Every structure is written in structure tokens, then in C-alpha cells.
Amino acid sequence: MEIAEKRKLPGIIPGGLDVSKWPWWAIVLGLVGVSLVFLILGSTDYQNTFLYLTQGIIATLRITFFSFLLATLLGLPTGLARISKNTFLRNLSTLYIEIARGIPLLVLIIYIAYGLFPIFVNFINALGKWGLDILPVSGFFQSLSAYTIRNVTQEGRAIIALGIGYGAFEAEVFRAGVQSISKGQIEAAKSVGMTYFQAMRFIVLPQAIRRVLPPLGNDFIACLKDSSLVSVLAVNELTQMGRLRTAGTFRAMETYNMVAFLYLSMTLLLSTLVRWLENRMKIEE
Numbered sequence: 001m002e003i004a005e006k007r008k009l010p011g012i013i014p015g016g017l018d019v020s021k022w023p024w025w026a027i028v029l030g031l032v033g034v035s036l037v038f039l040i041l042g043s044t045d046y047q048n049t050f051l052y053l054t055q056g057i058i059a060t061l062r063i064t065f066f067s068f069l070l071a072t073l074l075g076l077p078t079g080l081a082r083i084s085k086n087t088f089l090r091n092l093s094t095l096y097i098e099i100a101r102g103i104p105l106l107v108l109i110i111y112i113a114y115g116l117f118p119i120f121v122n123f124i125n126a127l128g129k130w131g132l133d134i135l136p137v138s139g140f141f142q143s144l145s146a147y148t149i150r151n152v153t154q155e156g157r158a159i160i161a162l163g164i165g166y167g168a169f170e171a172e173v174f175r176a177g178v179q180s181i182s183k184g185q186i187e188a189a190k191s192v193g194m195t196y197f198q199a200m201r202f203i204v205l206p207q208a209i210r211r212v213l214p215p216l217g218n219d220f221i222a223c224l225k226d227s228s229l230v231s232v233l234a235v236n237e238l239t240q241m242g243r244l245r246t247a248g249t250f251r252a253m254e255t256y257n258m259v260a261f262l263y264l265s266m267t268l269l270l271s272t273l274v275r276w277l278e279n280r281m282k283i284e285e
Contacts, residue, residue: 081093112161128142158233
């Protein structure tokens, strides 16, 4: 009687398996992935498209890694300055964060690449000419005066622009991580003779970094997806290679199926790593 009743329950199939708890989203994605793998193996168009796009995958991962590294290096000191008692540092960091977060990332990339970089190059040239007036035979100042905008690659501009944009988001992540640590720990550190900087270095930051690693992982995934925006600079990353493939073959469906599948594969893999990291770094309250 009990077995018969169980068989009538929604989501229960004969044998006692509860299909309602199955990860149907993963099953669907797995079937789609398997289908595309078979298309790559069996279709010349898909196979050629995949081989063509592999160049863009390498560029995408390279841009994501270096831009996020730059964002982290900018975000940590900016986040600490955001909670500093120094008025100048606090306002300067807040200004940067509000500007970088308030401007759409695409606009920020274009503005930095085509607006700020020429100004930077002009400043380098002026510095070189100033140095040559003092030391006319200096090779260093001669190289500065001869520096041109062509010396900065489009990929380099993309990495710096994306890093500056994401630096503001990482600053807020680090700020939240530091503020999540009880102030009593800083007071306890000071009571045993530590300075504020020693307390931050040895007590607060190790705990804060452990707490912010999962959010940083999520932002790394977001940075990977937003790296597609640098295609506006004609950088040969995955999206741009897809556009070039479509323009050359008019195979839009095959090309963008592969582009979407490759982005999805990378983000799902990284999401799995982030979930594993969250479980490893979980802090018991």
C-alpha cells in the first residue's frame, strides 16, 4: 500500500527515484554540449569554425587574466583608502570608484583607449623633450620623446581599460571584506603593542582576503564575459574572431553557436571552481 502511494507522488518514479531533485538544467546543458561536440566532429563548417575561434579563446583568457590582475592591484589599496581616516585618500578613492562604476564599461573602454591614452602619450613626449633639454645625449629621454601612440597595442589598451573599470568593483569587495572583520580584533591587536598597519597586515587582511575570495571569483567570471566588449577596439579575442569569421563565411548560425558555447563552457567551469572555493573557504560563524 505504501509503495503504491509513493508511486503516485509527483516527481517519484517506480524504484523510489525523486526526479524533482535532478539537476535538469545541467542535463539540458550537457545534451546541448554533446550535440555541439558531435557537430564539431561531423560537420566541416563547425570544425573549421572551432579551429578558427581557438585563437580568440587564448586572447580572451589572456586579456581576462591580466586585466583582473590589474583590477585586484588597484582594488586593494583603493578599498583600504575608502575606509581610511585620511580625508584626501578617502575622497580620492571615492571619486575613482564613483566615476568608474557610474560610466558604462563599454564607454569607459572607448574613452580610456582613444581619449586618455593619446593624452598619456603626449605627456610622455613632453617629459622626454624636457629631459633632452637637460641631458641632450640621454638615450632614455630620447626614447620617451620618440614614443608614439602606435607603441601601445590595442590589446594593451583593452587590458588597462578593463582593469581600471573592474578595479572600482574590486575596491568595494575589499572594503566590504575589511569592514566585515570585528573592530574588536584591531583594538585587541593594539592592546598588545601592534600598530594600525601591523594589525591590518597580520590580523585583518588575512581574514578579509579569505572572505572575499569567492566574490573575487565571481567578478573574475564577470570579467571574462565583459572581455567581449573589447571587440570594439578590434582586439582579436573570441567575440571579434567570431565577427571576422561571420564576415568571411556568412555562416552566422554556426559561428555564434560556437562563440556562445565556448563562453558558456568557460564560465561554467569557472563557476564550478568558485563553488568549490566557497565550500573550502566557508567561515563558520
